[in-house]
Amino acid sequence: xxxxxxxxxxxxxxxxxxxxxxxxxxxxxxxxxxxxxxxxxxxxxxxxxxxxxxxxxxxxxxxxxxxxxxxxxxxxxxxxxxxxxxxxxxxxxxxxxxxxxxxxxxxxxxxxxxxxxxxxxxxxxxxxxxxxxxxxxxxxxxxxxxxxxxxxxxxxxxxxxxxxxxxxxxxxxxxxxxxxxxxxxxxxxxxxxxxxxxxxxxxxxxxxxxxxxxxxxxxxxxxxxxxxxxxxxxxxxxxxxxxxxxxxxxxxxxxxxxxxxxxxxxxxxxxxxxxxxxxxxxxxxxxxxxxxxxxxxxxxxxxxxxxxxxxxxxxxxxxxxxxxxxxxxxxxxxxxxxxxxxxxxxxxxxxxxxxxxxxxxxxxxxxxxxxxxxxxxxxxxxxxxxxxxxxxxxxxxxxxxxxxxxxxxxxxxxxxxxxxxxxxxxxxxxxxxxxxxxxxxxxxxxxxxxxxxxxxxxxxxxxxxxxxxxxxxxxxxxxxxxxxxxxxxxxxxxxxxxxxxxxxxxxxxxxxxxxxxxxxxxxxxxxxxxxxxxxxxxxxxxxxxxxxxxxxxxxxxxxxxxxxxxxxxxxxxxxxxxxxxxxxxxxxxxxxxxxxxxxxxxxxxxxxxxxxxxxxxxxxxxxxxxxxxxxxxxxxxxxxxxxxxxxxxxxxxxxxxxxxxxxxxxxxxxxxxxxxxxxxxxxxxxxxxxxxxxxxxxxxxxxxxxxxxxxxxxxxxxxxxxxxxxxxxxxxxxxxxxxxxxxxxxxxxxxxxxxxxxxxxxxxxxxxxxxxxxxxxxxxxxxxxxxxxxxxxxxxxxxxxxxxxxxx
Numbered sequence: 001x002x003x004x005x006x007x008x009x010x011x012x013x014x015x016x017x018x019x020x021x022x023x024x025x026x027x028x029x030x031x032x033x034x035x036x037x038x039x040x041x042x043x044x045x046x047x048x049x050x051x052x053x054x055x056x057x058x059x060x061x062x063x064x065x066x067x068x069x070x071x072x073x074x075x076x077x078x079x080x081x082x083x084x085x086x087x088x089x090x091x092x093x094x095x096x097x098x099x100x101x102x103x104x105x106x107x108x109x110x111x112x113x114x115x116x117x118x119x120x121x122x123x124x125x126x127x128x129x130x131x132x133x134x135x136x137x138x139x140x141x142x143x144x145x146x147x148x149x150x151x152x153x154x155x156x157x158x159x160x161x162x163x164x165x166x167x168x169x170x171x172x173x174x175x176x177x178x179x180x181x182x183x184x185x186x187x188x189x190x191x192x193x194x195x196x197x198x199x200x201x202x203x204x205x206x207x208x209x210x211x212x213x214x215x216x217x218x219x220x221x222x223x224x225x226x227x228x229x230x231x232x233x234x235x236x237x238x239x240x241x242x243x244x245x246x247x248x249x250x251x252x253x254x255x256x257x258x259x260x261x262x263x264x265x266x267x268x269x270x271x272x273x274x275x276x277x278x279x280x281x282x283x284x285x286x287x288x289x290x291x292x293x294x295x296x297x298x299x300x301x302x303x304x305x306x307x308x309x310x311x312x313x314x315x316x317x318x319x320x321x322x323x324x325x326x327x328x329x330x331x332x333x334x335x336x337x338x339x340x341x342x343x344x345x346x347x348x349x350x351x352x353x354x355x356x357x358x359x360x361x362x363x364x365x366x367x368x369x370x371x372x373x374x375x376x377x378x379x380x381x382x383x384x385x386x387x388x389x390x391x392x393x394x395x396x397x398x399x400x401x402x403x404x405x406x407x408x409x410x411x412x413x414x415x416x417x418x419x420x421x422x423x424x425x426x427x428x429x430x431x432x433x434x435x436x437x438x439x440x441x442x443x444x445x446x447x448x449x450x451x452x453x454x455x456x457x458x459x460x461x462x463x464x465x466x467x468x469x470x471x472x473x474x475x476x477x478x479x480x481x482x483x484x485x486x487x488x489x490x491x492x493x494x495x496x497x498x499x500x501x502x503x504x505x506x507x508x509x510x511x512x513x514x515x516x517x518x519x520x521x522x523x524x525x526x527x528x529x530x531x532x533x534x535x536x537x538x539x540x541x542x543x544x545x546x547x548x549x550x551x552x553x554x555x556x557x558x559x560x561x562x563x564x565x566x567x568x569x570x571x572x573x574x575x576x577x578x579x580x581x582x583x584x585x586x587x588x589x590x591x592x593x594x595x596x597x598x599x600x601x602x603x604x605x606x607x608x609x610x611x612x613x614x615x616x617x618x619x620x621x622x623x624x625x626x627x628x629x630x631x632x633x634x635x636x637x638x639x640x641x642x643x644x645x646x647x648x649x650x651x652x653x654x655x656x657x658x659x660x661x662x663x664x665x666x667x668x669x670x671x672x673x674x675x676x677x678x679x680x681x682x683x684x685x686x687x688x689x690x691x692x693x694x695x696x697x698x699x700x701x702x703x704x705x706x707x708x709x710x711x712x713x714x715x716x717x718x719x720x721x722x723x724x725x726x727x728x729x730x731x732x733x734x735x736x737x738x739x740x741x742x743x744x745x746x747x748x749x750x751x752x753x754x755x756x757x758x759x760x761x762x763x764x765x766x767x768x769x770x771x772x773x774x775x776x777x778x779x780x781x782x783x784x785x786x787x788x789x790x791x792x793x794x795x796x797x798x799x800x801x802x803x804x805x806x807x808x
Contacts, residue, residue: 021063023077025088035064036081036198037208038098040113042091042191049184049192051175054383055168055414056194057214082165082197091191102199104164108137111165111195137163139202139537139548141446142410143439144382145424146453147369150460151431152438156412158445159209162548164199168413174383180342181387183378200543202445207531209447213414216449217394218528220403221656222301223420224520225254225632226510227452227482230492233261235284236291242494243298251495251507252514254632256300257365257407257482260307262288267315271334276310278352279317280359292360299631301362303407308348308385309370311337318352325351339384340376349392363393365422366408382411390418401660410448419450420480426454428461428491433471434552434566440478441537441554449533452480456493463490466568466608469502470576473611474564476513477556479534501608508609514630515623518639522622522654523557525667532558542583546601550581553612559619559651561587563604563612575605578612586617586646588701595646595702615701617646620672622653625697634658638695641672643681645702649674655690679703 023030029048031039039059041048052059067078077084080101087095096113103109108117117136141158159166171192174181186192194212198205210216228246239256246253262285263277280288292302312322312335323330325347338344353364366389372380386408394404407420415421423439426432440451455475456468472493475481485491495506523534536555539547553563561582569576582598589596591610596602604612615621624630625638635655643649653670656662671684683696 021066023068023075027090028086028088030075030077030084030086031059032064032066032077032079033059033061033194033212034081034208035079036196036201036204037212038077038079038082038084038195038197040091040096040191040193040195042189043187044189045187047187049175049186049190051177051184053170053173053175053184053192053414054181054387054412055170055173056212057176057414058212061211081199082195098165098195098197100164100197100199102164104199108163109165109199111136111167111197113193136166137161138166139445139539140442141413142415142421142443142448144410144412145369146426146432146436146439147424148427149424149432149435150427150429152435155439155442156446158442159196159205159447160198160202160445162200164197166196166205168194168196170194170413172378173412173414174379178342179391180345181379181384182340183376185378200539202537202540202543203532206444206447206533209413210531213447214417215529215531216416216447216527216533217419218403218661219419219450219524220301220397220405220661221517221521221524222254222633223405223480224517224524225514226252227255227257227480228253229257229259229454229482229484230487231259231261231458231485232487232492233284234258236286236294240291240294240298243295243300245494247298249496249507251510252630252632253300254514255482256295256302257484258302258304260305260367262304264315267313271313271315272310275307276313276337277307277316278312278356279315289359296360299633302360303363303365304356304361305365305367306353307367307369308337309368309381311335312352318355321351321355322347337381339374339381340379345384345388349388353389353392357396363405363407364389366406367422368409380411382409386411386415386418398661403661407452413446416447416449421448421451423451423453425458426484427459428457428464428467430464430467430567432457432461433467433474433564436478437474437554437564437566438551440535441551444533444536444540447531447533449527449535450479451535452482453478454484455482456485458484458491459486465498465502468493468498469505469608470565470611472506472509474566476509476516477560477562477564477611477613481510481513505608511630514632515626517632518622518624518636518653518655519557519559521656522652525654525656525664526558529664538581538583542581544581544583546581547583550579550601552578553580556613559615559621560590561612561614561616563614565606565611569608573605575607576611577603577605579603580612580614582614586644586702587614588617588619588644588646589613590615590621590642590701593701615642615644617644617702618649618674618676619644620649620651620674622651622672625695635690637691637693638697640697640699642699642701643672643674645676645700648676657690 021032027043027046029041033039064079069076075086075088082101083099085097089095091113093112093115098111100109138157139160139162140155143153143155146153157166157168159168171186171190173184175184196205196208198208243253243256260275260277262280264279264281265274265277267274285291295302312319314332314334319335320330322335326335326343366385368382368385370381372382374381386406389406389408390404393406397404405420406418407422408418409424410421436453443449443451453475456471483493485493495503498506520534526532527534534557537551538553538555538561540555552566553561556562563578563580565576565578567576579601581601582596585598587596587598588594590613596614606612621642623640623642624636625640628636628638635658650671650673653672654667655670656667668686668688668690670686673682675682681698
């Protein structure tokens with residue numbers, strides 16, 4: 001051990017390598033990674049881990065500015081975010097502390113290694129089995145699964161805390177060697193910690209997480225639409241007939257999830273159970289390529305369920321090819337699932353799964369339910385599966401110019417690199433629904449932004465139409481909406497199985513989801529570039545005590561605040577309610593038009609048709625226009641933009657050109673800016689549009705469109721251009737409450753500027769402002785679509801939006 005008195009100054013690495021700016025002693029290494037993040041290592045042998053881990057991929061970050069010295073015989077490391085004191089001995093509560101700067105709290109902003117800050121009341125709660133508070137103030141991250149959870153479950157740590165510090169223990173995580181996750185093999189007593197000291201700057205803490213762990217990938221656009229999933233013994237005919245029924249009803253979907261009955265499940269008992277399988281059941285699906293091709297023709301991507309734990313048995317069609325790939329005899333003995341064997345993993349991806357992908361499967365639902373252990377200590381099969389499947393799918397997709405995807409459970413910090421997350425088999429109960437919004441939002445604290453839940457619940461419970469309806473409303477305003485149910489005859493989530501008003505509400509909400517795709521895809525890019533998950537706790541922007549207390553509501557992208565209703569409505573008033581904390585400012589509900597003053601808690605009541613969905617003052621929400629194609633793969637030809645009064649607003653709608661995975665520099669941005677004081681809305685059209693000619697419509701919440709100023713339309717990217725008078729577009733009377741979207745009224749002038757190199761079509765691009773919101777057409781009054789509308793183009797429908805705002 002280094003004697004603290006022996007050296008005037010510790011060894012500070014001059015830079016370069018994986019640990020630029022490290023402070024190293026005989027048994028310790030301290031590495032400031034950012035002004036708010038420091039790595040702390042202890043090694044009995046003095047050997048430190050250099051390999052990337054499942055959590056920490058990028059330790060070679062630019063060295064932050066720190067001051068290193070001594071005080072009272074202790075090592076002192078100071079940055080703008082923290083002050084670290086260390087006695088240079090084995091890590092201990094008295095010898096190692098990190099104090100968070102910035103006055104986060106009066107006395108709880110100091111982390112000491114190994115300290116237990118429990119109070120007697122905490123020990124008593126633990127003894128009695130009562131729910132415990134977060135002792136260190138950690139705001140939670142994610143959990144491996146919600147299987148069998150009927151309500152709240154403990155969360156693994158995130159990088160945010162009310163006390164200003166959080167710790168990720170990376171001591172036992174797996175490491176990467178030759179592209180494969182392997183056991184770390186750390187010596188006994190080795191410690192590898194990452195201390196986040198961001199105070200209450202929760203966004204900064206998560207950005208530091210992404211800096212060291214890698215960003216969230218950009219999801220394929222089609223993944224943002226509705227997913228259909230059911231544990232049910234479908235046939236090719238029944239599944240395709242269901243998809244056609246959805247199209248006939250005008251209910252859009254973009255992903256078809258085929259649960260385990262796609263493969264043989266009734267197998268000879270000498271082989272074990274039918275839980276694992278890699279052979280299509282041709283009694284149900286005689287021609288798997290034809291079946292999946294038919295789904296592709298309908299605009300759907302396909303994922304198959306995979307329970308891999310039983311390996312590959314002799315009755316499986318790929319058995320012989322797998323034996324050949326592994327250099328063994330096809331003697332009838334099973335090929336054991338072994339996540340520690342590189343040869344097995346290679347063959348699993350390149351032979352076993354590839355042979356099925358060639359029939360049309362787009363990605364895999366990796367449904368690992370068999371624990372954290374393998375034959376090699378320190379190797380977690382779930383981590384290995386997530387890494388192998390996502391990287392393999394990403395490589396295959398890249399060859400087609402597309403984006404990769406997998407669908408699996410959360411394995412631990414760093415899992416955000418392998419979207420989408422499957423949260424497990426949800427119990428059907430109000431308690432399960434009540435926990436999912438909080439669970440989803442908390443995952444932003446560990447960068448895990450793309451949860452997919454069993455919307456409506458999977459098992460247990462009892463049929464409850466109101467519960468299913470509220471669950472769908474939450475699902476539509478969550479990262480991934482995947483309707484799911486068991487094989488119970490009472491469990492299907494097809495909207496026509498439900499009574500009114502649940503049926504109508506579910507249909508309207510599923511259509512709304514596809515109208516939101518332009519906004520969602522822009523937020524998808526934002527998550528990758530800016531480190532902001534689609535769903536975040538409100539305390540990411542408001543660190544008041546009330547914001548920390550209201551954890552069932554969340555920010556939904558940059559513009560919206562959502563508060564799901566998660567308890568039954570009061571029968572006497574036929575309304576559901578939820579207590580909502582509103583940060584400072586003005587908020588307008590996009591469904592009711594009611595405007596609220598922020599800085600307070602409000603109990604909001606809603607009928608069956610909506611939950612509080614609040615657009616911030618100056619907020620700008622782009623949607624696919626009503627009456628347009630709802631195919632989630634395509635950029636719409638017409639957009640409707642909802643704009644909220646009360647403050648200036650500035651929003652860039654980033655869109656990805658169709659035809660493949662575009663580089664970031666090839667995305668197209670359309671800027672929409674509101675000058676509230678001047679009453680001017682500016683639309684800056686891109687020089688390289690993603691569609692040839694686009695129609696724009698605006699709905700203004702909170703002000704009178706008749707008194708509103710110009711909508712200025714500008715084509716950017718062509719230098720100086722000549723100004724041309726644009727068309728004058730009719731709009732409904734701002735004072736009326738009628739249902740027509742094209743009534744006569746005050747016209748809004750539109751200025752269009754086109755550069756000399758701009759396509760001529762842009763000189764006629766229109767923008768219109770409209771205050772009254774048309775009422776929805778009753779389902780019974782809508783005409784049936786033609787059969788040709790089924791191929792990825794479900795019939796569009798109207799969504800109920802408010803005619804005007806009203807203050808509350």
